[in-house]
Amino acid sequence: MSHKEPPKAQRATITDEELAVAMQREREELERTWARPRGLSGWFTDTDHKAIALRYIVTAFVFFLLGGIEAALMRIQLAFPDSHFLNPDRYNQIFTVHGTTMMFLFAVPIMTAFGIYFVPLMVGARDVAFPRLNLYGYYVYLIGGLLLYAALFLNTGPDAGWFAYVPLSGPAYSPGKRVDIWAQMITFTEISALVGAVIVIGTAFKMRAPGMSLNRMPLFVWAQVVTAFMIIFAMPAVMLASSFLASDRLIDTHFFNPAEGGDAILYQHLFWFFGHPEVYIIFIPALGFISPIIITFARRKIFGYVALVLSLISTAFIGFGLWVHHMFATPIPQMGQSFFTAASMMIAIPSGVQIFCWIATLWGSKLNIKTPLLFVLGFFAIFVLGGLTGLMLASVPLDLQIHDTFFVVAHLHYVLIGGSVFPLFAAFYYWFPKWTGRMLSETAGRWNFALMFIGFNLVFFPMHQLGLNGMPRRVYTYLPETGWGTLNLIASIGAFVLAAGVLVFIVNAVWALRAGVVAGDNPWGADSLEWSVSSPPPNYNFHNIPVVQGRYPIWQATADAPVVRGLSTVKRETLVTSVLDAQPELRFDIPGPSIWPSLVALATGVTFIVGIFTPWAFLVGAILAGITLTCWFFGDPNYENKTARETGERSEKVSPPRAELQPKEV
């Protein structure tokens, strides 16, 4: 089982003229080989990573809008004291579904989606490592999201808060199916996130173009890889928490039932062991958006590449040591509390390092202030404020005082919207030309930023004061005598300013799709490989896999940069390279379109949804999944060709290599 020497790649030369002759024909062949299925079947069989990622992004954005509408409803309800716009039961459902949507159906999937779109393009691969698994992940996510909203519209929306603490969410206090819906939806999004994580790591580790050693990997890809590892170690905890909860409710287990030796605090440990890393799972990809945007608009190399990468990794490690600071109001030993206070303060160090690296990059450079950079600057202001209140909450006595008040609501929105949504909008403006081939309007972009920035601060800054004044979170109304009316009204007005900002973005995007300025391959003069291909990229991403000569591949490419030759143009293949040095190793087969992943997702969906009503669903579901997975395993339409090639015989579809493409010895 010892490792052989990696296969050596040869160096040879080929003349420009010969290349030019072959190029056009190759391009036509690649177009045919990587053609995407169209029409209705395309919706369920297409495995193109760009198509799947855009579906993820659009779906997640729709959930963002739905979550936003729920937020607006809550702000209308809270604008005036003693309001009866929503009844308490409806209000409970709406704040639960708002939180659940924003965390599980919007933030995590949209961050993964950016990875699925850009990691292959940034590392120079033709697709992700496991394209069919990718298709499966999307449909599992979609079914989970539809389940939650179908339930809400049937007045069965979950109502125990987005973290569904027991005993409130247990069988004794939450009869009915509301919490079961929540628990199963968690399982769906967790499967989809885990699948995405495996795909991102596989692609980033094994499919980088030659020359892109790990220490030249773009910071965006680093952020995605670090996030993916966090997902791998954090998500199983919430999977167990939601499965224990579901089985307590469905088959009478006693994990959280104190009467039979169970433990309610155990639920909080399991949930927050996932829940705190979750914050970083949302936040770290956003850090990965900021670095390339700063590089591009400061028009210089990043300051402290190694420090930035190490900060990402240490943030991820420390992120696992913070979960108890969500539980300071429970009987945790004081020694334990001190440890978690220290860890909560320690995580400010890597965050600070990153912010100083970015400032050092911006400092003294000739800034090209465009909308993406505006959103990044907005991120600095808002996120630093959210970080400061985070340090305050790390202190146990203060935390006990303002636990479960609007101060916490203000803090978490400053961190999540500042740390995640602002970079996300920066990313929308920055990469929209790559997705669509058209630019978003700059003027509308500035309006969008101004409205969102002002609106955001109007909504959430007063909440700090409301919390200090004692207003608890998750109350559906308050009395006029409390004196909370004015600040709540300001917050509600702010919510509509913020919503107007989002509306400007939607109008801008719709307008740009029809009439936006046509973007070239690289409208911003950026450095990374996704900008070296057309906008939108061809189905096969790269005609020739590039050879990377530095951390900034486009900026550092020399005129005589070598290219990789020898990948098939009539089969779906991509280059697989070694993990550390990106030495060429394999011409890896990329599987093409298939219906089976969608059907496996459907089997998964049926299992978990029927599982809400009877545990027998899991037996039936296992059989369904077994059948569909077997078909996935055996039902490869390319099987005949593959075998022909493996055994050395070539079927007609595989044409022999052409004379002009044969490399000539130097």
Add this chain to the structure above:
Amino acid sequence: MSTRAVIDISELPHHEFDTYDPVWWGNNLLLAIETSMFAILIATYFYLRQNFALWPPPVAQLTATLRPLPQLTYGTLNTLLLVLSCGPMILTDIAARRGNRGVCQFGLVICVLCGLGAVVLRGFEFSAVYFRWDSNAYGSIVWFMLGMHMLHLLVLTTESVLLAIWIFTREFDMKHRVDIVTVGVYWYWVTVMWVLLYAIIYYTPRLG
């Protein structure tokens, strides 16, 4: 006439064992997910134990108090079976690397039989736990641990069956030889996980 440097990769293979192949990475990352799942499950087991003066909880009978420790027979047999099954799996693993189709077929059949045996023995193991899943928190967590591991036994056995069908009826190609080696990794992992769970479920209550 200008010339351009190319790195020619047309001679590279399509599949190779271990770290070369993305499938190996995909499999190991999935195992990392499941390892963290079992780690948290074990943490839960010991967390719940804190709520019990005696673990598993004693049962009052007419004349005496019973200490219902999980019976060792089936669990121990299962551990032996799984550890021994690594033998044919290693044989299959090596044969897949060397391209020996006959040995691979033979080894996979033995492994599938071992897997089925382990599933049947697991069925008896549930009955060797005195409590049901709905009796108390002890019963819940032990059933859950046994069940999660049984899920892996089922998936592992099914995967081996599918691969066996492939190499009996179709080609013994490089792609599926890599798959067999990858299933081997999964097999060893399932065994190691079980040895850990066996020690925890059956022996930590006996330690006091």
